[in-house]
Amino acid sequence: MQQFLNTALSGLTLGMVYAAFALALVLIFRATRVVNFAQAPMAIVTTFIALTIIDDGHSYWLAFVAALASGLVLGAVIERVVIRPVEGKSEINAVILTLGLFIVLHGVAAVVFGNRFRSFPAPFGIRGFEVGDTTIALTGFGVFQIVSVLVVMALLVLLFRFTDLGLRMRAAAYSPEVSRLLGVRVGRMLTLGWALASLVGSLAGLLIAGGSLVHPSYMDSVVVFGFVAAVLGGLDSPVGAVVGGLVLGLSLSFVSGYVGSQLVALAALLILVLVLTLRPGGLFGTAQERRV
């Protein structure tokens, strides 16, 4: 029973981090139909910015805010400079560009921040809470991970559902030409979409980095799981991204705890194949089949 609870708890925190990455991918995909392969190195750059600030002796929270802010700026700049020139053309152009960005940012991060493992502090305890005389697999930092992803998700829902800006952003994503006729500055909405996605990605980077060792490529495998979570959820549904992240985090945690940790990657692939066979649009997807 205790092992079951602990496996579920660590699956929950892990799932939340996958969910954050999936959310970042979904935000960009639903606005531009582009899968942003550069999500991982973008988050790495912002995580290392935070680490530099912490190593300079400043507080974790200053670094936290700086990382989120630099994520916002990085996303906007990448959209304006790299993605904008190919917007309106076939999506494959932008996808290839994000693959190129993946390589470039990886290289730049290694050159600027050093190609070695460095330890990243956590703002809260990373030892399990004690209930009675047993220690459970939920840490102070784990609670922070869960709460911050939930808060970000709630803020995004509020933004998209209840504000004029959110309405404009959704319209621009679904129907750019009609939106222009209605006075929506579509280009600006896309920039904002990338900026927000990049902010969520940098949050995910900070959450996965806290209390562990970071390296310019430490995030790649997490992003693969984030991608699986996004596809499970249907790629264009924020709620789907979070549910997909949780499903994946919990399942992988149970596979790791009860079957064997070497089978985690295989299990992720199996889940992906299974879901896509039964529901090709993902669990929450609204996408229709189309010719590609």
Add this chain to the structure above:
Amino acid sequence: MLEVQSLCAGYGPVRALDGVSFAAAEGQVTAVLGANGAGKTTLLRTVSRLHQARSGSVRFAGHDLSRLPAERLPALGLSHVPEGRGVITELTVEENLRLGGLGRGSRPTAADLDRVYDLFPPLAERRDAAATTLSGGERQMLVVGRALMAKPTMLLLDEPSLGLAPRVVAQIFDLLRTLVREQGLSVLLVEQNARSALSVADRGVVLNLGRVVADEPAEVLAGDTTLRHAYLGF
């Protein structure tokens, strides 16, 4: 109100508009007629800045539109109503309408929404439904209502009769007439269905292969049998 001067536009080697000039007067319905491929839709898209003109000018209420981006036009009072497929199906009926109101530059009020719901009662019943569930006629009501939310002085209407039952078309044209009469709205109506369009229009401009072949009061066009047979198909 809207003046089009020597407008040329095209796609690659194709000249879709070849020196088109006409004016649409304030408080009137001006119909642009012609067969498929005559250049009607290109004309509308060039006027509303979705398509770049090669030469010529478009002026609206004293503004030179040639340098403005499409998204600035609603704030000037010029609303382009795309055909019924232009509803944003992923949004609800009311979200579509609110979006239209935002185009004016300020937040739409409940009174603005009610005004449109009064004009189109079926939309009021479906206000929280996803726009994808609407029928063809309701979609056409929604795109017109959405444009009206921006309180335009002129509507550019693209084939409002396309794919609709004649009774629905008559309703929509009646409503247009009422808006023109009571609120002084000006309308540029692009239509393939010349008979219905001329029944509602004050003036008709006939396009053929990108050129204006006639620009006359509607009743003159309707009475010109030769022209009707040659270009308008009735």
